[in-house]
Amino acid sequence: MLKADVALQELHVMPHIWAESRQEVCESFDWFRSYQGGVYFANNITKGYLLSGFPAKRDGFFHNGKLIISHGGGKAESKINLYALFPYNLGGKNITYAVLGVYNITHAWAEYETTKSGQKHVRFKFSFQWCKEQGEPWWHATKDKFTEERATLMPVVSSTEDTTCDASLENDNARTSESDYEEAMDISPDDERIPSTTAASPGNAAPKFSRRMPEDRVSTFRKNAASADRRCMYCGMRSPAVFSVGWGCLNATCTYFWRLPEAGNDPIPDDLTFDEGFLQLQTLLPLDSGFRNINPSQPVTNPRDKITTLQAFTRGMHCIKCGRLSCRSKWEHWECANCQNVLAVNGAPRPVKVLKSLNPGVNFQWYFVGKDAGIIKSPVKPFGDHQTAGNVLTFSFPEGRGQIHHIQHNSMGPLVRLDTLFEEYQMQAADGSLPFRRWPLRSHKLRGSLLTNYFSQNCGVPYHYVGGTANTLTWEEAPTAVVKAKEFIEERTNLALNKQSEFNEVLSAAYMEKQKMSFHTDDEKGLGSVVAGLSLGSPALMHFRRRNVKHGPERKICLSIVLRHGDVLVMDGTGVQQYYEHMVEPINFRIAATARYINPDRK
């Protein structure tokens, strides 16, 4: 796969698989799920390798891309942010990432590279050879046969209702803190990176690969290796004959690394050309059948059980019309971000019964208060009559920084209303009248946009942290589910706390399986002192921790609360947002409505 910027010739054919953002790649293409690194590997197999915008010395694109030499990890000296070796202008078609195809790694070796300041760095290099079972590379075609080809290459329906995909990559959410962006780009557990470059000199320990290649792959690798490979008489490791200047040991841990035994062990000079034999295409072992079709399978759109909130439904789509990878950004269907091709989802509302009784999986029933957090819990306070009865648990933060009220219900009255409301939310989300979307984060470190992990929709005064005016419907346009949620929140808050709170904004959030809202604060300009949220569906854990504390015990979660179907959680006091941040981690499918007062005349 390569990352493009500006290249030379106009692109005359479209890649079969391409994207504008890394999130689109990671969410839609199983062969590359690394948000930060340039290499994605799982189970000891390099699944995806990103040819970065920073080519290093002696990187190369030979045989029109059937042989690629590239560096791994580390910092290249070039400041030009483009993959200059691909001869076509992908950027001109808004293509930031294009999948080239399946390559075999034919060699891996280490080189010394001298920086401008004269320092020597070890750089790991790889040669990749095109696997011929795929036919010719797509950019070799003289005209775009993309559409006809897709029809034959693409499986129409995936084999899966697979809910066992990798742990969700924390693409994030986050509204205020830098840490949230970092969290957003967590790397999945099976995602590893090759070592970065490190200064070394002969005899010094150089970086080692964190994992060894499994034996069967090693033997494949050896069979593929050019006959000019030689074994070093000092370290016993084989190295390819890469340069015309002669053979030298290319194992960075060897004392005689980067030396020429046939020239009195002189160091290999800086000015090098490749050995002609090394640049020949080799006869490779046939490609394993599992690697022959890397086209993403199409999402399941018509599941037998009509459940469409499983993790598989959070994955992106590969458009069979134009090749673009797109995130699942709309609740009601998949939509190609390039040609707007739609894949409709045929589901049904999920009854709350099973969801609400899911086990939150923690060793406390309602709450956890951190030792030394200075939080005082008041005695449980019952309220209401037989129709409206409930309990309030109040947690007071130290030094007058505000309170958290957890309003629970224990009567049948609200329950029927809540179950119906949960269903109404789902119906309106499914028909698009309640447009749940994943909105781009306002700032992040990845190229291209980065969408929130969860879906949301705002009513009333625009909420700038998530989607702003583009995500906002006025109260006249508001879906009935949201209006009813606001009424319920106001009734319960006023009854339980015995004070009148007025709200003019409601952010509804919908979470499919494994989605969550990362740590953030609601410090929107003009925000009133009371923020109250209603939970519907599966239980969720809401955690609080100190804000702007980078390390140490104070950084730890100081309060956790289990939110259940129908609970209302009130953050009371401006200090709650000023001194604490919060996150919500649902156990499974859940909808929440959070009501605020935001001064409409804020500047």
Ligand SMILES: O=C(O)CCC(=O)C(=O)O
């Ligand atoms: O209850 C939820 O799902 C999260 C609400 C929240 O934290 C927010 O909208 O700021």
